[in-house]
Amino acid sequence: xxxxxxxxxxxxxxxxxxxxxxxxxxxxxxxxxxxxxxxxxxxxxxxxxxxxxxxxxxxxxxxxxxxxxxxxxxxxxxxxxxxxxxxxxxxxxxxxxxxxxxxxxxxxxxxxxxxxxxxxxxxxxxxxxxxxxxxxxxxxxxxxxxxxxxxxxxxxxxxxxxxxxxxxxxxxxxxxxxxxxxxxxxxxxxxxxxxxxxxxxxxxxxxxxxxxxxxxxxxxxxxxxxxxxxxxxxxxxxxxxxxxxxxxxxxxxxxxxxxxxxxxxxxxxxxxxxxxxxxxxxxxxxxxxxxxxxxxxxxxxxxxxxxxxxxxxxxxxxxxxxxxxxxxxxxxxxxx
Amino acid sequence: xxxxxxxxxxxxxxxxxxxxxxxxxxxxxxxxxxxxxxxxxxxxxxxxxxxxxxxxxxxxxxxxxxxxxxxxxxxxxxxxxxxxxxxxxxxxxxxxxxxxxxxxxxxxxxxxxxxxxxxxxxxxxxxxxxxxxxxxxxxxxxxxxxxxxxxxxxxxxxxxxxxxxxxxxxxxxxxxxxxxxxxxxxxxxxxxxxxxxxxxxxxxxxxxxxxxxxxxxxxxxxxxxxxxxxxxxxxxxxxxxxxxxxxxxxxxxxxxxxxxxxxxxxxxxxxxxxxxxxxxxxxxxxxxxxxxxxxxxxxxxxxxxxxxxxxxxxxxxxxx
Ligand SMILES: Nc1ncnc2c1ncn2[C@@H]1O[C@H](COP(=O)(O)OP(=O)(O)OP(=O)(O)O)[C@@H](O)[C@H]1O
Ligand SMILES: [Mg+2]
Numbered sequence: 001x002x003x004x005x006x007x008x009x010x011x012x013x014x015x016x017x018x019x020x021x022x023x024x025x026x027x028x029x030x031x032x033x034x035x036x037x038x039x040x041x042x043x044x045x046x047x048x049x050x051x052x053x054x055x056x057x058x059x060x061x062x063x064x065x066x067x068x069x070x071x072x073x074x075x076x077x078x079x080x081x082x083x084x085x086x087x088x089x090x091x092x093x094x095x096x097x098x099x100x101x102x103x104x105x106x107x108x109x110x111x112x113x114x115x116x117x118x119x120x121x122x123x124x125x126x127x128x129x130x131x132x133x134x135x136x137x138x139x140x141x142x143x144x145x146x147x148x149x150x151x152x153x154x155x156x157x158x159x160x161x162x163x164x165x166x167x168x169x170x171x172x173x174x175x176x177x178x179x180x181x182x183x184x185x186x187x188x189x190x191x192x193x194x195x196x197x198x199x200x201x202x203x204x205x206x207x208x209x210x211x212x213x214x215x216x217x218x219x220x221x222x223x224x225x226x227x228x229x230x231x232x233x234x235x236x237x238x239x240x241x242x243x244x245x246x247x248x249x250x251x252x253x254x255x256x257x258x259x260x261x262x263x264x265x266x267x268x269x270x271x272x273x274x275x276x277x278x279x280x281x282x283x284x285x286x287x288x289x290x291x292x293x294x295x296x297x298x299x300x301x302x303x304x305x306x307x308x309x310x311x312x313x314x315x316x317x318x319x320x321x322x323x324x325x326x327x328x329x330x331x332x333x334x335x336x
Numbered sequence: 337x338x339x340x341x342x343x344x345x346x347x348x349x350x351x352x353x354x355x356x357x358x359x360x361x362x363x364x365x366x367x368x369x370x371x372x373x374x375x376x377x378x379x380x381x382x383x384x385x386x387x388x389x390x391x392x393x394x395x396x397x398x399x400x401x402x403x404x405x406x407x408x409x410x411x412x413x414x415x416x417x418x419x420x421x422x423x424x425x426x427x428x429x430x431x432x433x434x435x436x437x438x439x440x441x442x443x444x445x446x447x448x449x450x451x452x453x454x455x456x457x458x459x460x461x462x463x464x465x466x467x468x469x470x471x472x473x474x475x476x477x478x479x480x481x482x483x484x485x486x487x488x489x490x491x492x493x494x495x496x497x498x499x500x501x502x503x504x505x506x507x508x509x510x511x512x513x514x515x516x517x518x519x520x521x522x523x524x525x526x527x528x529x530x531x532x533x534x535x536x537x538x539x540x541x542x543x544x545x546x547x548x549x550x551x552x553x554x555x556x557x558x559x560x561x562x563x564x565x566x567x568x569x570x571x572x573x574x575x576x577x578x579x580x581x582x583x584x585x586x587x588x589x590x591x592x593x594x595x596x597x598x599x600x601x602x603x604x605x606x607x608x609x610x611x612x613x614x615x616x617x618x619x620x621x622x623x624x625x626x627x628x629x630x631x632x633x634x635x636x637x638x639x640x641x642x643x644x645x646x647x648x649x650x651x652x653x654x655x656x
Contacts, residue, residue: 056560058556058559058560060551080564080565081564083562084562084563084564085562086562087559087560087561087562088560088561088562088563089562092560093560095553095556095557095560097553100552100553100554101554101556101557102554102557103554103557103558103572103576104554104576104651104652105576105579105650106572111557114558114561114563114571115561115562118561118562118563118567119562151651151652153651153652164557167557167561168560
């Protein structure tokens with residue numbers, strides 16, 4: 001069996017605003033192997049969820065270009081009925097917002113049960129019930145029989161998030177996309193959920209896409225990490241390389257914004273990701289946020305360069321980047 | 337749920353009391369009183385005064401109110417000077433007709449609204465949706481009494497499919513099958529006329545509920561489970577959109593009351609609405625007062641019904 005589970009080639013997802021299409025995911029290519037956790041990090045608005053939704057083909061109105069191959073099947077071209085066979089079964093997703101992702105008028109148990117009904121028609125009612133109880137138990141919900149017949153509004157945000165996780169792992173997917181799966185959870189439950197994801201990976205030889213703001217979780221879970229900015233991947237590398245030798249200015253500022261031991265100040269680069277309509281579409285998209293760097297060091301049309309095997313970084317500007325407070329002498333030149 | 341319903345019922349009581357006070361005060365400002373219509377104008381003033389005193393018509397208002405209410409509770413709504421009979425008896429005759437008209441109208445309203453609303457909401461911004469939305473605009477713009485007249489003219493007079501007035505054919509024996517068939521025939525056209533106009537707000541409401549629900553996150557969750565389009569609609573969208581519609585029924589009843597007044601007049605249908613207009617014309621104030629009170633209570637009960645239905649079907653309220 002090929003180790004490659006998901007291959008995304010030149011994926012561009014655009015939304016229509018007014019008469020124009022604006023790309024929220026811009027020419028993204030990446031691979032997820034079996035038994036691998038790919039972390040995706042990036043600020044709010046960088047297109048992480050848009051990418052996840054594109055893979056699941058859950059966007060209502062979006063133009064999708066490029067290829068999304070899951071074990072050879074191109075999801076970008078798959079019919080709705082083919083997608084329905086895959087979604088919830090081989091391919092599933094944990095949603096970012098636990099408060100709105102559950103049907104308010106449906107019992108918790110029925111909502112988990114639905115995904116079994118859809119993909120495990122041979123299971124008996126009793127088997128399905130037992131499986132739902134087992135799943136609730138797995139995600140750390142106490143009193144699963146009671147919670148089974150509760151409604152979403154009776155559960156806390158953390159409980160709801162765990163229900164969403166239970167739905168996503170119910171049929172043991174081959175590819176699990178987890179969009180901020182642990183934000184609403186306290187530390188113990190978070191550890192339990194991360195364990196659960198690891199178990200799924202090992203048991204099913206599954207690939208995991210883990211989207212998160214939490215670099216601690218990335219360090220703990222991910223094998224490789226992709227950094228997204230303004231819809232593009234600006235850097236991708238295995239987790240050790242990325243944490244030890246981050247190159248792209250954006251990656252470096254992200255890593256610098258986590259307070260770690262022995263570091264007395266945070267370097268947070270000012271500004272936010274601009275809205276889709278206001279994104280720069282040519283040149284280095286990050287240039288505007290590092291105005292103290294000479295403009296001439298940016299590429300005209302920044303590409304991903306493989307600096308060491310498996311370590312890609314976009315634009316040449318990273319070789320000349322320094323944090324303003326630190327001064328030029330501390331620049332680490334990348335080996336381009 | 338029971339807690340909610342009990343609390344809701346407790347609020348209803350003062351509402352009704354307040355309503356009765358208002359209506360009582362209003363009736364006090366109406367020209368004339370219970371005696372005006374009854375007496376021969378040739379009787380001399382002192383006799384009238386004596387009579388007034390005896391009947392308690394000179395008492396302060398709160399005593400009169402208390403008397404009135406205790407009469408109401410015992411089913412005594414006063415006398416109709418025009419029909420020379422108890423108002424309660426007069427109204428109960430008419431109430432049966434209005435109830436029938438109301439129920440048939442409600443059935444038509446939902447029979448029209450649910451398929452149209454669902455189609456329009458599901459296929460929003462298609463030609464079909466535009467046609468349905470067009471109908472709702474026309475419905476909103478058309479006054480009920482003009483539409484009723486047109487319906488009466490076409491289906492009653494021109495085509496002769498339905499009787500043009502009354503609530504039952506002459507010479508029918510109450511209780512027989514023929515009697516009920518005749519009643520239904522009489523109620524059909526007014527009910528349909530009213531439903532065709534009044535349903536448009538329900539159609540629009542249902543449409544916007546569906547369009548709204550379609551964009552909810554939990555619909556994405558359902559799709560992510562692999563639910564087919566029809567399952568997404570049947571299990572998730574319609575269920576969640578029909579719920580507020582179920583609660584709409586109370587509101588529907590309140591608009592129905594206003595509607596019956598016009599429709600009964602146009603179709604010469606002897607119900608409470610027609611009685612109301614007749615009594616106003618004849619200055620039969622005891623009847624008018626009783627009807628206003630009943631209409632008001634029906635409105636209050638209508639909203640009560642809505643809230644109770646909602647509390648039964650919506651688990652979010654059921655708990656509180
Ligand atoms: N359906 C849509 N229509 C139009 N614009 C959209 C749509 N979905 C997302 N966007 C835009 O695409 C950009 C990327 O959004 P996305 O939700 O993917 O960000 P994100 O990286 O997941 O952020 P967060 O960390 O806050 O979840 C944003 O500018 C957002 O406004
Ligand atoms: Mg997101």
